[in-house]
Each structure stands twice: as structure tokens, then as C-alpha cells.
Amino acid sequence: MALSLIVDDEPSVRRYVSTILQREDFQTLEAEDGAHALQIVEDLDGGLDLIVSDIQMPNGDGLSLAHAVKDSFPAVPVILISGYATQDDGFEFLQKPFVPSVLVKAVRKLFAPKASTRKEKAEAFVMSQMDPSEASVYQEHLATCQACMQAVEDAQVFVKAIRGAGRHFSDRDEK
Numbered sequence: 001m002a003l004s005l006i007v008d009d010e011p012s013v014r015r016y017v018s019t020i021l022q023r024e025d026f027q028t029l030e031a032e033d034g035a036h037a038l039q040i041v042e043d044l045d046g047g048l049d050l051i052v053s054d055i056q057m058p059n060g061d062g063l064s065l066a067h068a069v070k071d072s073f074p075a076v077p078v079i080l081i082s083g084y085a086t087q088d089d090g091f092e093f094l095q096k097p098f099v100p101s102v103l104v105k106a107v108r109k110l111f112a113p114k115a116s117t118r119k120e121k122a123e124a125f126v127m128s129q130m131d132p133s134e135a136s137v138y139q140e141h142l143a144t145c146q147a148c149m150q151a152v153e154d155a156q157v158f159v160k161a162i163r164g165a166g167r168h169f170s171d172r173d174e175k
Contacts, residue, residue, distance in 0.1 A: 003044075005029045007037040007053035007062060008081070013096070017052050017081075020100045024107060026050065034060020038068055046073030050107065054096075055082040066091050077110040079103075105129065 004026040006017045011032075018028040026049070031037035034057055041048060051069060053062035066078040066089075080089075083096035092106050 002026045002049035003029070003047065004050040004052065005031060005037060005040055005048050007031045007034065007051065007057070007065065009033055009054065009057040013054065013081075017103065020103050021050075021052070021107070023100075024104060033057045034062060034065040036060075037065050041065075041069055041073065041076070046076055048073075048076050050110070051076060051078045052103070053078060053080055055080050055085045063089065063091075079106055079110070 002025065004021050006014045006021070006028055007030075008014045008017070009032055014030045014032075018030060021028050029040060029048075031040055034053070036059075037051070037053065038060065041051070046069075051065075053065055055062040062080050062082075066080055069076050069078055077092070079092040079094060081094045081096050081098070086093070086095070092110060094102060094106055
């Protein structure tokens with residue numbers, strides 16, 4: 001089970017985010033400000049799988065926390081949330097209020113395997129938009145489609161036309 005840290009000065013927001021992440025099989029810890037969160041991160045020696053933090057809080061803001069975590073524990077992903085600020089600092093950002101599916105998509109995006117080809121990026125995007133139950137069906141379907149496409153690519157195509165008509169439609173010559 002993955003371990004997450006939820007940081008927000010509003011207890012109701014911490015509970016809301018914790019509930020969403022627990023449904024996604026995360027164990028959750030909570031902190032009421034950036035200073036307390038940084039202490040937890042250091043105590044765990046960066047042993048977290050995810051941090052979701054509000055930006056504007058008393059006693060240590062979320063952006064400073066995100067930068068401190070990135071500097072000391074770059075493998076720990078951070079999602080910043082705020083009802084007031086906008087963010088463009090290289091971190092995933094969600095505007096509050098948000099519905100559960102928005103947070104879930106952001107988390108899946110962070111945990112999606114890094115794709116190198118255009119095809120892999122498209123598949124990763126599609127997978128990040130699905131419910132886990134749909135994803136397994138999609139993967140099975142994709143494997144079947146890939147096998148069929150490979151069979152078509154490997155097939156020897158020969159078009160025999162009467163009096164030569166239509167032979168130009170074949171992309172392979174008769175051997």
C-alpha cells in the first residue's frame with residue numbers, strides 16, 4: 001500500500017483528500033502546515049509515495065514544502081492545491097474545490113510509466129483517464145488488437161486480377 005501525506009490547514013480538506021486517496025489504496029498521513037509536514041517527511045527519510053499540499057497555510061507554505069521535498073527527496077511527487085493561488089512552478093497543481101476524479105487523474109498521471117514513443121504516450125494517457133476496472137479490459141483488448149495488426153502486417157498479400165486490372169492496389173509484388 002502506498003503512503004501519502006496530506007497537508008492543509010483545514011481539517012475538512014485533509015479528510016476529503018484522505019478519503020479519495022484511501023479509495024485509491026493509499027495509506028494517508030496528515031499535517032496541518034508546511035513545518036509539520038516537513039518534519040514528517042524528514043522523520044520518514046522521504047519514505048512517502050505522494051504528497052498533496054495546500055499552497056497557502058500559516059507556519060510553512062506548500063510551495064516552500066514542495067521545493068524542500070524536491071531538493072532532498074526528488075523521487076517523491078508533490079501535488080499542490082489551492083483555492084486562491086495559481087501555480088506554474090513545475091509541480092502538478094489543482095484548483096480547489098475539485099471533484100474526486102480530478103485528484104485521481106492527477107495521481108494516476110504522476111504514477112503512469114514514462115512513455116517514450118508517441119504510441120506509448122497515447123496509451124499511457126488513455127490508461128490514466130480510466131477506472132482501474134476498465135483499464136484491465138482495455139489492456140486485454142489492446143493486446144488482441146496488436147496481435148491482429150501484427151498478423152496483418154506479416155501476411156502475404158497477393159491480388160490476382162482478371163486481365164491485369166487492379167494489380168496496382170497490391171503493395172507487394174507476386175513472388
